[in-house]
Amino acid sequence: xxxxxxGLTIGLxxxxxxxxxxxxxxxxxxxxxxRTVRRGEVLCGVNKGLPGxxxxxxxxxxxxxxxxxxxxxxxxxxxxxxxxxxVPLDASERFKELQNRKVDILSxxxxxxxxxxxxxxxxxxxxxxxxxxxxxxxxxxxVDSALNLDGSKVCVQGNTTTQLNLADYFRANNxxxxxxxxxxxxxxxxxxDSGQCDTLTSDASxxxxxxxxxxxxxxxxxxxxxxxxxxxxxxxxxxxDDWMMIVKWxxxxxxxxxxxxxxxxxxxxxxxxxxxxxxxxxxxxxSYGEDLGLTKxxxxxIIKHVGNYGEVYERNVGSGSQLKIPRGMNQLWNAGGVQxxxxxx
Amino acid sequence: xxxxRHLVWMLIATAAxxxxxxxxxxxxxxxxxxxxxxxxxxxxxxxxxQKQVVYxxxxxxxxxxxxxxxxxxxxxxxxxxxxxxxxxxxxxDGFTWQGLVNITKKAxxxxxxxxxxxxxxxPYLPRFMAGGPxxxxxxxxxxxxxxxxxxxxxxxxxxxxxxxxxxxxxxxNNDVADLYSRVPVGTKVIIRQKPEL
Numbered sequence: 001x002x003x004x005x006x007g008l009t010i011g012l013x014x015x016x017x018x019x020x021x022x023x024x025x026x027x028x029x030x031x032x033x034x035r036t037v038r039r040g041e042v043l044c045g046v047n048k049g050l051p052g053x054x055x056x057x058x059x060x061x062x063x064x065x066x067x068x069x070x071x072x073x074x075x076x077x078x079x080x081x082x083x084x085x086x087v088p089l090d091a092s093e094r095f096k097e098l099q100n101r102k103v104d105i106l107s108x109x110x111x112x113x114x115x116x117x118x119x120x121x122x123x124x125x126x127x128x129x130x131x132x133x134x135x136x137x138x139x140x141x142x143v144d145s146a147l148n149l150d151g152s153k154v155c156v157q158g159n160t161t162t163q164l165n166l167a168d169y170f171r172a173n174n175x176x177x178x179x180x181x182x183x184x185x186x187x188x189x190x191x192x193d194s195g196q197c198d199t200l201t202s203d204a205s206x207x208x209x210x211x212x213x214x215x216x217x218x219x220x221x222x223x224x225x226x227x228x229x230x231x232x233x234x235x236x237x238x239x240x241d242d243w244m245m246i247v248k249w250x251x252x253x254x255x256x257x258x259x260x261x262x263x264x265x266x267x268x269x270x271x272x273x274x275x276x277x278x279x280x281x282x283x284x285x286x287s288y289g290e291d292l293g294l295t296k297x298x299x300x301x302i303i304k305h306v307g308n309y310g311e312v313y314e315r316n317v318g319s320g321s322q323l324k325i326p327r328g329m330n331q332l333w334n335a336g337g338v339q340x341x342x343x344x345x
Numbered sequence: 346x347x348x349x350r351h352l353v354w355m356l357i358a359t360a361a362x363x364x365x366x367x368x369x370x371x372x373x374x375x376x377x378x379x380x381x382x383x384x385x386x387x388x389x390x391x392x393x394x395q396k397q398v399v400y401x402x403x404x405x406x407x408x409x410x411x412x413x414x415x416x417x418x419x420x421x422x423x424x425x426x427x428x429x430x431x432x433x434x435x436x437x438d439g440f441t442w443q444g445l446v447n448i449t450k451k452a453x454x455x456x457x458x459x460x461x462x463x464x465x466x467x468p469y470l471p472r473f474m475a476g477g478p479x480x481x482x483x484x485x486x487x488x489x490x491x492x493x494x495x496x497x498x499x500x501x502x503x504x505x506x507x508x509x510x511x512x513x514x515x516x517x518n519n520d521v522a523d524l525y526s527r528v529p530v531g532t533k534v535i536i537r538q539k540p541e542l
Binding site for chain 1: 391392393397398399400401402403411413416420425426427428430537539540541542
């Protein structure tokens with residue numbers, strides 16, 4: 001009797017374990033890299049159209065900061081940036097589509113926040129672009145700090161975190177303002193351009209894009225002050241560590257390359273460098289690429305095809321683009337910004 | 346009398362020819378300084394090179410100048426995470442240097458005495474040129490330590506954003522006058538270069 005009961009307990013325990021393992025296996029995908037390699041391309045979830053970040057032309061050629069990051073991942077794996085395939089996704093469907101394995105990675109101006117990781121079983125490997133809420137105002141007002149905006153009429157989109165941040169910032173700094181609230185962003189811009197308000201507030205990257213559409217773009221400035229945290233990051237599924245590491249270190253390789261002065265133009269010269277940090281980056285020393293499941297020259301592939309972080313920034317959203325967003329927080333940590341990558345060693 | 350007038354005209358023509366060829370020559374060189382050219386004050390800088398307040402995180406005290414040569418920007422640290430950023434022209438390849446210096450002297454519409462090394466490289470340069478609108482040093486100069494280098498104005502606003510100088514840092518005249526009014530003698534100046542491979 002005793003042995004029967006014991007056997008039953010063990011049997012039940014095994015059954016529970018197997019069921020749990022099965023559920024866990026279903027719930028967490030750990031084979032993204034294998035599937036990507038077998039398929040021969042990386043599926044990238046991107047924004048349907050956001051100038052500077054991800055934008056298709058009329059022939060279906062994609063350009064942008066987020067697009068280039070995905071091409072960097074494809075370059076690291078396949079030595080070929082054209083092995084990135086872009087899947088346009090709406091803001092509302094993006095996380096679900098990533099969970100449903102419709103894409104391998106989201107590279108789509110998504111703000112990293114705690115609940116997005118915990119509620120959706122997702123993982124944001126590293127910050128690709130530090131965005132945050134700022135202010136645009138007429139150059140002629142000669143204001144250079146957001147703390148001088150006391151008494152302003154502020155144009156803002158209603159029912160957004162932008163509106164809440166605005167209220168918090170003015171309250172915290174004992175300043176008064178009149179809110180000019182509109183449901184649609186284009187109405188916010190129209191009101192500002194026609195002089196109905198003293199300043200317009202939105203995420204800084206958006207302010208630079210909106211400025212292009214004003215009647216006289218060069219008559220307006222965007223203040224250096226950033227009053228909220230909007231860290232934009234790529235996203236992968238939780239618990240797929242091999243894949244997550246590749247995405248994370250692709251970004252870090254680009255940032256480290258800029259810090260070390262390695263660019264798409266001098267990459268051949270960098271391969272002959274005797275400087276240990278450069279040698280570890282380009283794979284002439286150590287086996288960092290192999291340890292990641294890739295090849296020795298993984299970082300060289302990224303830099304050669306796509307460029308270092310600064311090159312990608314300037315080409316898409318900085319001085320080489322229409323947006324002309326100053327590096328600001330996205331400058332390297334030792335050159336005035338906060339962009340920082342752990343070392344390759 | 347007619348002979349003398351003839352001679353004078355000959356001299357003037359020769360001088361004009363010499364001047365025009367030396368300028369034409371200068372324009373084709375990477376180190377093309379153009380003494381005598383008056384700066385076009387209506388020249389519109391690209392937004393990238395226009396003076397602006399930017400986010401800038403640093404441990405350096407407000408009032409410090411940081412020259413980021415690879416970026417072609419000069420930062421005047423304002424504190425509170427901000428800096429005033431100006432577009433600059435920097436030294437061409439072979440004329441780059443870095444380190445910490447102080448502003449040792451300030452001058453308005455400075456005279457220009459190109460150093461002997463510079464004359465040796467660019468023999469067409471004058472040995473001395475009085476300050477004024479045609480002077481390549483422009484409206485203001487701030488002398489850096491005991492070096493031959495300066496932060497100065499320019500009579501060629503279109504060279505902002507390029508690497509063309511013999512090691513000096515140039516700003517457009519409006520900007521250099523603005524910077525000049527903000528920094529005293531003794532100001533700390535940090536010059537940074539891109540890392541070596």
